[in-house]
Amino acid sequence: MNVQCAIPVFEGLLDEPYNTVLMQLLYRAAEWHALAKLRVHTDATLNSLDGCTTRFGSLMRRFRDVTFADFNTVALPKESRKSPSSGRKKRRLNLNTYKFHSLGDYVRTIKLFGCTDSFSTQLVSCYLSISSIPTSPVP
Amino acid sequence: MLVVDLMHEFEIGVWKTLFTHVVRVLYAASRPSGVLVDALNERYGGFTFPKARLTQDRFRQVPTFGLDTIRRFRDNISEMKKLAAHDYEDLLQVWQTFS
Numbered sequence: 001m002n003v004q005c006a007i008p009v010f011e012g013l014l015d016e017p018y019n020t021v022l023m024q025l026l027y028r029a030a031e032w033h034a035l036a037k038l039r040v041h042t043d044a045t046l047n048s049l050d051g052c053t054t055r056f057g058s059l060m061r062r063f064r065d066v067t068f069a070d071f072n073t074v075a076l077p078k079e080s081r082k083s084p085s086s087g088r089k090k091r092r093l094n095l096n097t098y099k100f101h102s103l104g105d106y107v108r109t110i111k112l113f114g115c116t117d118s119f120s121t122q123l124v125s126c127y128l129s130i131s132s133i134p135t136s137p138v139p
Numbered sequence: 140m141l142v143v144d145l146m147h148e149f150e151i152g153v154w155k156t157l158f159t160h161v162v163r164v165l166y167a168a169s170r171p172s173g174v175l176v177d178a179l180n181e182r183y184g185g186f187t188f189p190k191a192r193l194t195q196d197r198f199r200q201v202p203t204f205g206l207d208t209i210r211r212f213r214d215n216i217s218e219m220k221k222l223a224a225h226d227y228e229d230l231l232q233v234w235q236t237f238s
Contacts, residue, residue: 006231009182010161013175014168022161029154030231036145060157067160071167076159078218093160099152102143109143116145 006030018066025063028056036106039117050107057103064093151224154231162217176217183216183230 007026014022035049067073073091106116113119162176169175216230 009179013165013178018164018168025157029157033149033154033228033231036149060153063157063160067164071164072170073160073163073167076163076166076217078220079159091160091163094156097152097156099148099156102141102148103153105140106143106145108140113142116143119142119144 018070021059021063021066025056025059028052028059032056032103036116039115041110041115046107046110049110053103053106060093060095060100064095068092146224150228150231155227158227158230159219162219165217180217 007023007030010022010026012019032049032052035045035052038045068090073093074089075091079091110116162179165175165179166173
């Protein structure tokens with residue numbers, strides 16, 4: 001049986017109850033991603049995506065609160081290289097972003113415009129990497 | 140409401156942020172040795188990409204080129220160096236075979 005999911009990679013690394021919180025969150029993240037990326041939708045799959053969005057959102061907020069309360073999560077070496085002052089500062093999982101907020105718009109957008117594969121910028125990125133192969137300059 | 144963009148909003152947005160924060164938590168939980176981050180790197184290193192799996196046998200002799208490169212996770216995935224959107228997607232969708 002083939003499974004595509006990050007859960008086994010993270011399983012058991014953290015102690016309980018954090019492990020369970022993370023496992024549930026990763027499950028919902030993978031489920032949300034798979035549902036949002038479906039190339040054919042029905043009312044049933046859109047309802048699943050709607051419910052999954054709610055559960056994923058509340059698990060993300062729970063993970064943010066739990067990790068902020070119980071772990072001293074400071075910037076990674078890579079992040080503190082960019083701005084040395086952030087190295088010692090405690091970092092919280094930032095959910096006050098447009099990207100996170102927009103997850104609630106997926107069901108409505110799919111109903112209006114169709115499945116996400118038809119207007120994702122992933123397609124444009126593919127074309128860009130093809131066109132980045134050196135060619136003779138346009139006169 | 141703006142039209143959604145799965146790749147920028149989820150794969151290199153929310154999921155990347157979440158992955159980064161999990162690595163921060165692993166560092167915090169195993170400071171100063173960082174054994175949990177090493178364990179994560181080791182586990183990711185043991186997996187292959189779906190694409191690598193499909194092309195491994197047939198194209199093993201062919202050097203990587205163009206779009207259809209044979210890709211593998213690097214040894215230190217927690218550093219997240221030079222990762223593209225499809226790499227983050229693959230971090231979420233690690234390919235594992237259960238017998």
